[in-house]
Amino acid sequence: MILFFFRLIFLVAFNFGIFYTSPFLNTDQLIKDINIFFHIDMNAVVISYWAISFSVSVMTLILVMIFKPFIEIYLLHYSRYLFYLLVSLLSLSSIYIVFRIYGYSRFSLVIYVLISSIFLHLSLKISNRINH
Numbered sequence: 859m860i861l862f863f864f865r866l867i868f869l870v871a872f873n874f875g876i877f878y879t880s881p882f883l884n885t886d887q888l889i890k891d892i893n894i895f896f897h898i899d900m901n902a903v904v905i906s907y908w909a910i911s912f913s914v915s916v917m918t919l920i921l922v923m924i925f926k927p928f929i930e931i932y933l934l935h936y937s938r939y940l941f942y943l944l945v946s947l948l949s950l951s952s953i954y955i956v957f958r959i960y961g962y963s964r965f966s967l968v969i970y971v972l973i974s975s976i977f978l979h980l981s982l983k984i985s986n987r988i989n990h
Contacts, residue, residue, distance in 0.1 A: 861985045864981060865978065866919060869915035869977075873974075876967060877962075880961060880962045884959070884961040888958065892905065892906065892909065910953065914954075938979055939975055939979050943972070
């Protein structure tokens with residue numbers, strides 16, 4: 859459980875960093891959708907940034923848990939790092955498509971996918987060493 863929250867905090871913070879490196883980010887559609895259910899200030903774009911960051915992070919961790927039984931099969935042909943790379947890319951792209959996020963920095967996304975994959979891989983190794 860500690861590993862889950864540690865990963866969640868890091869991934870949310872790192873994903874939130876994408877928005878500050880993307881000068882042309884457009885989250886207007888998400889803000890309009892949120893405004894239908896919760897009447898918020900339309901100028902509060904930071905709320906959409908937090909919602910997206912949290913959603914991507916939770917989806918990443920859920921996908922890691924869902925695909926955990928299949929990782930041994932995947933590891934026979936590829937590496938654990940590539941598994942985390944695939945999961946990070948899948949969660950990021952699906953959330954960005956569903957929330958209709960446009961104008962993000964592609965370079966920042968590549969950096970996010972690489973670093974989040976490294977982080978997920980290393981956090982598991984650290985957790986295994988602490989538990990043993």
